Amino acid sequence: MYIETKGLKKSYGEGGSFVQVLKGVDIGIRAGEMCVIQGTSGSGKSTLLNCLGGLDSIDTGSVTVAGTSVEKLKGEKLADYRRKNLGFIFQFYNLVPNLTVRENIQVCEYLSKSPLDMNELLEVLGMSEHADKFPSQLSGGQQQRCAIARALVKNPKVLLCDEPTGALDSKTSRDILMLLEKINAKYDTTMIIVTHNNSIKNMVDHVIYIKDGEVSKDYYNEVKVPACDLEDL
Amino acid sequence: MYGLMLRRACRDIKKNVGRYLALMVLIGFAVYMVLSMMGSAMSIIDQSADYDVILNVEDGQFTVFVPLNATELDKLISSGVSVEEHFSLDYEVLDGSVIRVFKNREDIDLITLHEGRLAETDNEAVLERRYCEEHGIKIGDTFELGGKSFTVTGIGAAPDYNMPVRNLSDTAVDSVAFGLMFITPSAYDSLLSEGNSMKSEDYVYAYRLNGAMSDDDLKAILEENEFDVADIDDPFFQEYWEEMVGRKDDLLEGIDDLNEGAQELRDGVNDLDSGVDELVDGVGEMQDAMPDLQSGANSLYSGASDLSSGIGSYTSGVSAATAGANELNDGIGQLSSGCSDLAAGSDQYMAGLCELNDTAYALSLSEDPFTAQIAGSFYQATSGLVAGYSGIDQGIDSVAQGTAAASSGASELAGGLNTLDSNSAALNSGASSLQNGIGEMRTGINELSDGVDELVDGVDELDSGVDELVDGMNEYADGVDEFTSEANDLIDEVFDIDTSNLVVYLPVADNARIDAAPDDVKNNLYSAMFVGVVALILFAYVISVFVVHSVDQESSVIGALYSLGVRRSALAFGYIVVPAIAAFIAGVIGTLVAVYASFGIPSNMQESFDYYSMPDMGPQVQPFLLIYGLVLPAVITILVNVLVIRGRLTRTPLSLLKNEQKAVKARDIKLGKMKFIPLFRIRQLLREMRTGFTVIFGMFLALLIVMLALNTFIYCYRVKELNVANTHYEYMYTYKYPEKEVPEGGYEAVFEETTKEFEGYNFDVALVGLTRNNPFFDMSALGDKDSEVILSASFAYKYHLSVGDEFTLTSKDGDKLYAFKVAGINDYQASMMVFMDIDACRDLFGESNDYFNAVFSDHPLEIESGRLNSTTTKKDIESASGVFVDSMKSLITTLIIAGAVIFVVVMYLMVKMMLDRAAFNISLVKVFGFKNGEVKKMYLDGNMIMIVAGALVCIPLCKAILNYVYPNFLVANVNTGLSQAFPLYIYGGVFAAILFLYFLISQVLFISIKRTTPALVLKNRE
């Protein structure tokens, strides 16, 4: 497996405020696939994604991404791991407010030895005309596209998206999803998308359900519906 | 990447131009102030050191009684030490100021000329520059002195009078009252011969050791030099010397007398011994004679009783004779009175006869011849009768006289016998008394005999006692012999010190006059350096509050960038680069201003020029200064900010993403059931603790600077006020050659110069013995113990001494320590003195009972100037005391303004920052319907609590810090001490000023509250 967790457990707090969020999660994701992690609010989806991305430490178990044992990394090595392998997209776009779209993307371009072509990326994302605007001058969808560009420019092997469409209307959401689909096809990027939107699971290869910190369902779609045909976004 | 971050940061500046400008002004101003001070100090210190070499500044100087003779000088010079005469004469000139006149310098402590040239002819002179400045003297002016007039050809300074004070113990320079003059040797000699100087010539030599020996060596050599009394012409010295020698002789004589007395005593005791031996013999003989004495007494007694009975017979005979004589006396008395009656009758008869005779004669002459005839014959008869009866009358008179004589003889006989008779009784009783007495004597003699026996025993004891006495006496006499020889040695030794020619030995390190300016600015250098760093830290901290604000605001963005692999250093760079650049630019501007503007280093140096007598110097910029001004602001900004935001940037990307606030315990404080607004205020304060802390830090620094100014003010003010107000005498004279009689109206004192060390400086302290009735100094607390002393307030404050403490003073030569106990502190402020009982002081220094060498008075006294060492008047003290305040005025103002600016800017920026941070909340509460006034109460007025609390802590804290730092470091080199205490109104004033400034700022900030619109809520969220 390209991405694999075994017996992954994660808890927060102590004593009265102790919460066992992940109670032994075993999942495996192949290279280049699009995977959706779904579940009710508070079930532990974001936590699982953060553990995969090395943003959060784990209690027990193992997390392996592209042959690297993430749980063993610390400090600068962890940062290097993320720099080399990962792209993140968040529900709130977290763009640097006083950098333009192009500059926001450039920040991450520097991080890679073989970055994607900035202009091509802007073209693909339909952001060319907005390249020199500041985030505050953009709509939510445009900002999210900028955030995606920032995550992709360093050509990561894995793209982790936490609620990428959470703050967007259905039209914009569809655009973003189509974009992800296109990128997956073009760059063969492995994508893990956390969402509680029920239709997104139909456009991906692999669907994992999390319930109360455990994997409750884990299956591959026989048939994929292209993003443009998704309903109820 | 870094370029991008820089670009981002620069866009950030635009938003906060005001903030950055204000901070840059602060930093620039601080750098300017600090560099001006430091640059000035470093320029002075550096160039002074250079001048010390160029001018061949002395390694020290010594004063002698008489000029060294050729042999002594040769000895020094041949050993490699250089020596130059710096003899001087003091003259009072027209305006009452005093000029000390020297010969031109050839070798040591050379004169630097500010203008003109040295004196070349005998009517030319160089005058000291500070004196010229104060008196408006220019080259070419004529200057009258000692009855001669000189043309001023040069204005300059000498390094040994860098601090041009008249006496080394003077607190402040007063160039209005004192200056120097340098003339040609021949002009000097002619002045000297005129003899108009205020006091005797001072024989000072400056020396340079040239590595040939150490100060101790030189001092030892000089101490060996004795002077020949005959060499000294000074009549006052001669008088003094005779007195001294006389005292030595008196002492020696006294000891000789003691010795002689002991010898005589020994002889006397020996005589006593032999006398007692004789006594023993005598008493023995007496004892032997006793029986004879007793028998003699018995014979005497029987003789006496015979005598008594004989006297009885005699007395009865006498009394019989007495009775006969009395009767005889009576009979003769009667006869005598009969005779005198007869004589009187006879006289009458005689008178009748004479009348008859006269009548007969008259009738005989009648014209009637019958009558005449008859009468004539009758007359013849009567005449015969008269002649015949006068013979009878004469016979009768003789009988009467004879009986009268017999009567008086009989009465004398009777009186004699009566006396004899009455004495018989006494004779009788005398005889019996004699008999009794002899009886008593007989018993007495018996008792005597017993007594003599006892006496014999007693005398024997006496004899042995005297033998012991003789032994003791011999030991005593030996002791006196030893004492005599040792006392003689000691006296020789004691009086030997005084024949040493060395009066004062003063190495350069102990000479307050030399290198005073660099010493003084050294303090400025260190305090400026320190305050500069503290200020830069404060400003960096203020910046860091802004940075932290941005970091917090952009926390999730930072988290996102981290997640993507952006390094922490790059992010930190992004936040710190602009403040660092701003600090750097401000530092550059501050440095440029300090270095190039006339109100920078040059004006700071001018303050030294206006006080000390210095050679010309220009501002110098040393590398350290540039590093401090150009590098330090940026470096401190970077360091402080890195330290402060490091904590935030080391948080995990996740916590940044979630924008988790660090759990601050204080925030969890249970606030109970308080009213909404107070509760809200407290929450707001707790939330803004960092900002609040910065405001208080700023207030602390501002207060430190302001309190420094106030401390300086109080210090100078008190020097000025108390020096004068608490000087109760008008004149203080100290003698070089004391006289015997206290001048009329003066109060004598014994004045001994001692020293005491303070923070590496050696200060002169006068140990003054006073009579208890001295009206100028309060001596009431002084007890009876000799070691008890009263301190002048200046001394007590300088050395932090209080009643009951013990302390020591060091003698001028450094060889002796005197220990004292503080019995009281009086109000005298003008110089450092320790007062003790005059007799105790005389004893301490081995002076005679009537010795004195100083006189205090409330009016000028008639004392020959040649006797005097110095004269200090209250007027001198007054004019010197004002110098401090004048020289400090500009510094005090600058510091107060600087403090106020720092406080206002820091507080404004920080409170504004709080409001900015709360802008969203403010607009939110406005949406809820709160009014501006209420919002002000919630967000602004709570700060009042912080300011008040901060002031209540910072004011006393700053004062406490200054109470320690000010006397111990900043004015450690000033030879006086003062109460540092502030009057209450100063504290009140500072507190009020803080509140006033706070009120002003909060009014300005209220405008920004009013400007915050509810619409902001909508804008602020993406």
Ligand SMILES: Nc1ncnc2c1ncn2[C@@H]1O[C@H](COP(=O)(O)OP(=O)(O)OP(=O)(O)O)[C@@H](O)[C@H]1O
């Ligand atoms: N730092 C934390 N401390 C304590 N509990 C936490 C922490 N982070 C998450 N949790 C808890 O862990 C559980 C899982 O949280 P998580 O964010 O993974 O849920 P989620 O599935 O992503 O939900 P949603 O769909 O609402 O985003 C929640 O119950 C949450 O309260």
Ligand SMILES: [Mg+2]
């Ligand atoms: Mg989630």
